[in-house]
Amino acid sequence: xxxxxxxxxxxxxxxxxxxxxxxxxxxxxxxxxxxxxxxxxxxxxxxxxxxxxxxxxxxxxxxxxxxxxxxxxxxxxxxxxxxxxxxxxxxxxxxxxxxxxxxxxxxxxxxxxxx
Amino acid sequence: xxxxxxxxxxxxxxxxxxxxxxxxxxxxxxxxxxxxxxxxxxxxxxxxxxxxxxxxxxxxxxxxxxxxxxxxxxxxxxxxxxxxxxxxxxxxxxxxxxxxxxxxxxxxxxxxxxxxxxxxxxxxxxxxxxxxxxxxxxxxxxxxxxxxxxxxxxxxxxxxxxxxxxxxxxxxxxxxxxxxxxxxxxxxxxxxxxxxxxxxxxxxxxxxxxxxxxxxxxxxxxxxxxxxxxxxxxxxxxxxxxxxxxxxxxxxxxxxxxxxxxxxxxxxxxxxxxxxxxxxxxxxxxxxxxxxxxxxxxxxxxxxxxxxxxxxxxxxxxxxxxxxxxxxxxxxxxxxxxxxxxxxxxxxxxxxxxxxxxxxxxxxxxxxxxxxxxxxxxxxxxxxxxxxxxxxxxxxxxxxxxxxxxxxxxxxxxxxxxxxxxxxxxxxxxxxxxxxxxxxxxxxxxxxxxxxxxxxxxxxxxxxxxxxxxxxxxxxxxxxxxxxxxxxxxxxxxxxxxxxxxxxxxxxxxxxxxxxxxxxxxxxxxxxxxxxxxxxxxxxxxxxxxxxxxxxxxxxxxxxxxxxxxxxxxxxxxxxxxxxxxxxxxxxxxxxxxxxxxxxxxxxxxx
Numbered sequence: 218x219x220x221x222x223x224x225x226x227x228x229x230x231x232x233x234x235x236x237x238x239x240x241x242x243x244x245x246x247x248x249x250x251x252x253x254x255x256x257x258x259x260x261x262x263x264x265x266x267x268x269x270x271x272x273x274x275x276x277x278x279x280x281x282x283x284x285x286x287x288x289x290x291x292x293x294x295x296x297x298x299x300x301x302x303x304x305x306x307x308x309x310x311x312x313x314x315x316x317x318x319x320x321x322x323x324x325x326x327x328x329x330x331x332x
Numbered sequence: 333x334x335x336x337x338x339x340x341x342x343x344x345x346x347x348x349x350x351x352x353x354x355x356x357x358x359x360x361x362x363x364x365x366x367x368x369x370x371x372x373x374x375x376x377x378x379x380x381x382x383x384x385x386x387x388x389x390x391x392x393x394x395x396x397x398x399x400x401x402x403x404x405x406x407x408x409x410x411x412x413x414x415x416x417x418x419x420x421x422x423x424x425x426x427x428x429x430x431x432x433x434x435x436x437x438x439x440x441x442x443x444x445x446x447x448x449x450x451x452x453x454x455x456x457x458x459x460x461x462x463x464x465x466x467x468x469x470x471x472x473x474x475x476x477x478x479x480x481x482x483x484x485x486x487x488x489x490x491x492x493x494x495x496x497x498x499x500x501x502x503x504x505x506x507x508x509x510x511x512x513x514x515x516x517x518x519x520x521x522x523x524x525x526x527x528x529x530x531x532x533x534x535x536x537x538x539x540x541x542x543x544x545x546x547x548x549x550x551x552x553x554x555x556x557x558x559x560x561x562x563x564x565x566x567x568x569x570x571x572x573x574x575x576x577x578x579x580x581x582x583x584x585x586x587x588x589x590x591x592x593x594x595x596x597x598x599x600x601x602x603x604x605x606x607x608x609x610x611x612x613x614x615x616x617x618x619x620x621x622x623x624x625x626x627x628x629x630x631x632x633x634x635x636x637x638x639x640x641x642x643x644x645x646x647x648x649x650x651x652x653x654x655x656x657x658x659x660x661x662x663x664x665x666x667x668x669x670x671x672x673x674x675x676x677x678x679x680x681x682x683x684x685x686x687x688x689x690x691x692x693x694x695x696x697x698x699x700x701x702x703x704x705x706x707x708x709x710x711x712x713x714x715x716x717x718x719x720x721x722x723x724x725x726x727x728x729x730x731x732x733x734x735x736x737x738x739x740x741x742x743x744x745x746x747x748x749x750x751x752x753x754x755x756x757x758x759x760x761x762x763x764x765x766x767x768x769x770x771x772x773x774x775x776x777x778x779x780x781x782x783x784x785x786x787x788x789x790x791x792x793x794x795x796x797x798x799x800x801x802x803x804x805x806x807x808x809x810x811x812x813x814x815x816x817x818x819x820x821x822x823x824x825x826x827x828x829x830x831x832x833x834x835x836x837x838x839x840x841x842x843x844x845x846x847x848x849x850x851x852x853x854x855x856x857x858x859x860x861x862x863x864x865x866x867x868x869x870x871x872x873x874x875x876x877x878x879x880x881x882x883x884x885x886x887x888x889x890x891x892x893x894x895x896x897x898x899x900x901x902x903x904x905x906x907x908x909x910x911x912x913x914x915x916x917x918x919x920x921x922x923x924x925x926x927x928x929x930x931x932x933x934x935x936x937x938x939x
Contacts, residue, residue: 247469256464279470283477290454291470293499297463307456309499310464317463 240264240272240322241301247294248280252311256295259312267324297321363571366414366486366522369407370400372580372589376565377573381546386513386523388543390535391550396561396582397526399435400550401488402428403586404524406437408486409447414522416486417478418450419471421494425450435586449478455498462500468508472515479521487516487523496537513542534566545569551577555732560699563589579701579735588705601625602751605804606718609648610641612822613781616798616807622779623803624717625751627744629774631758632783636794637815638757639663641781642720643672644820645755647679650687654717657710658690661726665690676818689714700731704739708746719747724756724773737773744776778802783813786834793834796822812838 244260246253257276264272279286279294289298297308299322308321318324365379374380381387381404389397405416420428428450429439442448451474479487492509499505516523525543527535534540540547547567552559563580565573580589605620614621622628632638639662646656660668668690669679682688691710693703711719721727721743728736740756747754758773774780780799785792796813798806812834814821826833826841833841 245470247467247473252465252467279473283473286470286473287451287477291474292453292455292468292495293466294469294473295466296470305459306461307459308461308463310462310466313464314462317461321461321463 238271238273239302240268240299242272243275243277243289243298243300245277245279245286245289245291245294245296245298248278253278253295255313256297256311260297263312263315263318267318267322366408367412368404369411370403370587370589371585372578373563373587376563376578376589377546377568378571381522381524382568382571383522384517384520385545386516386525386543387546387548388525388527388535388540389548389550390527390529390540392529392552395529395550395552396580396587397550398423398428398490399432399582400548400587401490401524401526402432402437402439403435405448405486405488406432406439406442407586409442414485415447415449415482416488417475417482417484417521418448418488418490419475419478420450420452420490421455422491424452424454428452434584435582436584437586446482449482449484451475451478453494455494457498460498460500466501466504468495468505468512471508471512476519479519485521487521488526489523490526491528492525492539493527493535493537509539510542550580560701560731560735579699581699581701581705583702583705583709585709600751601748606652606753607648608641609644609646610820610822612811613641616809616811616822617779617801618804618806620804622753622801624753625748626753626778626802627747627776628753628755628779628781629758629777630755630781630783631760633760633785636783636785637813637820638759638783639668639722640672640675640677640815640820641783642722642755642757643668643677643679646688646718646720647672647677647682649718649753650682650685653687655686655714656682656688656718656720657714657716658688659707659710659719659721660690660692661695661721661723664692674817675815675820689716695726695730700727700735700739703727703730704743707743711746711750711752715750716752719752719754720757721754722757723759725759737776740773740776774800789835789837791835795825795834 242260242264244257246256260274260276264270264274277285277289279291285291289296293309295309295311297312297318299306299308306321306323308317310317312318364383365374365377365381366383367374367380368377389400391397402418405418408414408416418428423431425443429443432439439448439450443450453471453474475487478484495505495509496502513525525539527537527539529549530536530538534547534549544567546565546569549564549566551562551564553562554560561580561582562577564577565575578589580587602624604624605622606624607614607621608617630638630641642658646658649656658665658668663671665683669683672679679688683690689710691707693706695703697703707721724740728740731739744754756773756777777800779801782797782799784795784797786795787793794813794815795810797808797810800806810825811822812825814823826838
């Protein structure tokens with residue numbers, strides 16, 4: 218299930234209930250910069266390709282919701298947080314580097330040809 | 333913006349006026365300051381940290397960086413109405429609150445009243461994976477949000493260097509930090525950035541490159557097993573600042589930096605004199621005792637009675653109803669009271685009345701600065717009229733000479749400002765020149781009493797004299813100082829041909845003199861008696877002669893009478909016989925007959 222939203226309510230619901238998807242991801246970006254756009258596009262692309270669509274992705278603009286940056290302990294932008302499954306991982310950067318993405322999501326055991 | 337000239341002028345203006353916080357902040361319009369409220373730090377920096385600029389506080393582990401930064405925020409929020417943001421990279425909000433609570437800061441309350449906002453930045457190195465380009469906008473956003481939500485004027489970043497350990501890309505980090513400090517400046521907040529001290533540079537990761545307005549270095553050194561914290565303003569761009577290393581301490585009331593030259597010499601003085609409790613000593617001091625608010629040094633070799641004189645002074649003051657604070661660095665209060673009891677001083681009742689308070693501590697308990705701070709605190713709470721430090725020397729032994737002198741200076745300044753009379757005893761080593769060992773301290777003292785041992789004739793006696801007493805006529809005499817069951821007695825030492833004699837030698841000399849006097853008296857009495865006897869003998873002689881003479885005179889008179897009688901008898905006999913023989917009377921009869929015969933001769937002749 219693909220879900221791209223910036224609604225905190227949805228995020229909270231996802232947090233409170235047991236995640237419906239195999240992966241629960243949050244992408245924090247700072248404004249509509251080129252780097253942010255890049256990160257969002259790459260995140261969707263990679264998730265679709267590598268996670269088989271079984272994920273929740275929430276995109277949060279910390280300019281709009283600075284409190285969420287604090288709650289999410291965000292330092293760098295863009296940051297892709299893997300909240301579920303545990304352990305929590307933080308992927309910092311615009312996701313141009315696929316190796317980091319694989320390492321961060323513990324996908325190394327599933328060798329697939331990189332796109 | 334600030335040319336060297338204006339800075340210099342500003343510096344002069346600051347020096348000319350007294351360095352009080354209010355005045356400096358008023359003066360510092362050319363170079364705005366943000367007062368820290370930290371005791372002493374504002375004096376060193378002439379008013380505080382540069383307003384609207386970042387300040388770097390660096391130092392090794394356990395130096396008090398975080399506390400200094402936290403106090404800067406708390407005082408800003410409570411005293412200067414400047415809310416602050418604390419971005420913590422090392423300690424959680426809870427930990428921070430607990431830590432500063434030990435200094436009496438209610439961080440929790442300030443957070444609730446929206447005076448302070450704490451943002452704990454948690455970084456878990458293991459969670460991070462780099463996947464491409466990034467920046468640290470997250471920090472900026474969080475900081476900006478925190479600043480704007482409470483209208484913060486102050487920001488503390490403690491400790492940014494954690495980022496170096498957490499973020500893989502140092503190049504990105506450095507450029508982002510540069511941007512962060514620029515941004516903080518643009519934001520107009522006064523910020524404090526703490527950093528760990530590096531081996532060769534000020535900070536481990538060279539943060540001083542970015543924060544160039546003000547750098548404060550904290551240090552924690554151990555000298556002779558006693559640790560002292562030091563603070564130094566390494567750099568203060570565009571402003572004059574104290575460049576020395578200043579000791580500071582962390583007490584229950586937060587940090588206090590102790591600038592050595594904190595006070596100008598302009599304290600008010602009293603003309604009132606206070607008695608010492610030893611009448612003879614008062615007499616030696618122009619008959620009235622010491623000036624109120626003066627500082628008195630009492631030096632002596634071991635066992636010369638320094639504590640006894642101090643206790644006498646304390647008792648006298650307390651009996652006048654004054655509060656006395658007795659700092660003892662050698663004996664416990666009970667021990668002093670017991671010992672003084674043996675010479676007839678009753679200190680317990682005065683303690684019970686609350687007029688006398690003892691504060692006993694081992695000098696090695698903590699460093700000089702901590703001692704000074706506790707003394708300041710005791711003085712501030714008890715508000716004594718008289719302070720006794722017994723002995724100051726064992727306290728000074730815990731630090732270096734200059735530290736010690738600095739400490740005494742500050743203590744005396746503080747006491748004089750409050751017109752508190754202070755008595756410091758000082759232990760001098762036997763064999764040392766007394767003047768030499770105390771030269772450093774004596775110049776700070778208004779009066780100096782000296783107790784000295786005098787050894788001779790198989791005994792040791794105490795001598796006592798007033799070495800100096802500013803502003804009063806004082807005796808130049810060396811006195812002997814006796815301690816008996818009923819207290820102190822100061823007696824004149826024997827000063828004669830054979831030098832100064834004390835103790836039994838003095839007593840012997842005195843009795844010798846008495847014997848001589850007695851002998852002289854006896855001799856005089858003997859002479860007197862002899863003279864008396866002579867006089868009596870002469871008088872006896874005189875009366876004998878007189879008696880002889882009187883006897884002769886009587887005899888003479890008797891003889892004269894005899895002669896007269898016999899003559900008379902002779903004449904009467906002759907006359908009678910003449911009558912009988914009807915002879916003419918020659919003398920008497922002729923006269924009678926001539927007187928009778930005149931007429932009769934006229935007639936009788938005719939007859």
